[in-house]
Amino acid sequence: MWMKPALFLGLLALGLLSSLSALAADRVVLASLEWPPYTGESLPGNGATSEVVREAFRVMGYELEIRFYPWNRALNEARLDKDIAGYFPEYPEHWHKDAFLNSDSVGSSSLGLASRQEMVINWQTLDDLRRYTLGVVAGYANTPEFDAMAKEGRLTIDHSSTDALNLRKVLAGRVRAAVVDTNVFRHLLQVDPVLRKQRGELVMSTRLLGTNSLVVCFSDTERGRRLGRILNLGLRQVDQEAVYLRHFKE
Structure with missing residues (x-):
């Protein structure tokens, strides 16, 4: 069936936008800091804790992007940047209850x-x-x-x-x-x-x-609560001890 070029291009653009939206929906952005061997931009897997969190999201079909900042800035970015769903690692006794929800443990x-x-x-x-x-x-x-x-x-x-x-x-x-x-x-x-x-x-x-236990803190929003549940489900399928042992021996 013949289709007008303008209509074809419009449908193609719509399809691309839908694909990009789906990809964006499956990508999680978290803020973190340089705290080797737990987290670090230049470390293998971005560090032991980063690998635990990334693997937990991966088994649930999500891709993790980590943006590294000095610690206090990481907290601010997680509060102010709507693209950032939360931050890690945090001690559960010190998470900011006014704005964040914490996950299950991702290490200690x-x-x-x-x-x-x-x-x-x-x-x-x-x-x-x-x-x-x-x-x-x-x-x-x-x-x-x-x-x-x-x-x-x-x-x-x-x-x-x-x-x-x-x-x-x-x-x-x-x-x-x-x-x-x-x-x-x-x-x-x-x-x-x-x-x-x-x-x-x-x-x-x-x-x-x-x-102290280590947790991920998600923004206290509908999306943050959903991502927290997804991470917790993924964590049940990750052998955290094996990940930490491998990193700490490197």
Whole structure:
């Protein structure tokens, strides 16, 4: 059957638009930060946690795009940019309930104190840490108890922009210890040029501050709630332990 060129082109354009809309509907955009080995733009699979989230969406038929920003900007972009469905990784105790909903767990983070070998802090309770200056990353949550004491001024806190800078301050004697995730600590001793040279001088305390679950926070919208349900279903089909073991051995 013969069709007028204008009508044919119109139908073709409509078909292309429908295809593009379908593709867009199956693409999820999340904000994240540079936090290797968990997340990072240049890491294999964008990091262990990124791979868990990406694989969970993949098995549900969705493609994940991750946009990397400094942490505080990642939070703002997730709030303001309607293309971004949420952000990760977050601790469930610190998600912003006014604007986001959290997913099921996509991993965990164990926090401890890194210090010089000869200056390890022997502590039993957080009150034992009050006499020391402790380094933390500005904008990062730690544990609820630690952050509450810091906010009340019951702990002496020194802020840095990155974990690497905190550990350098430990080496320089500017802080007694730094709060850091145990896997981040090991990763930085391998890849940071300054820390690698002096890695024998740094050690993690055997006592942990705590272990936090990691979650994805979705915008509290109809779309965000739907994507959260989809991710949670996908997570049931992902062997998270295997993903993390593979990344942490790399």
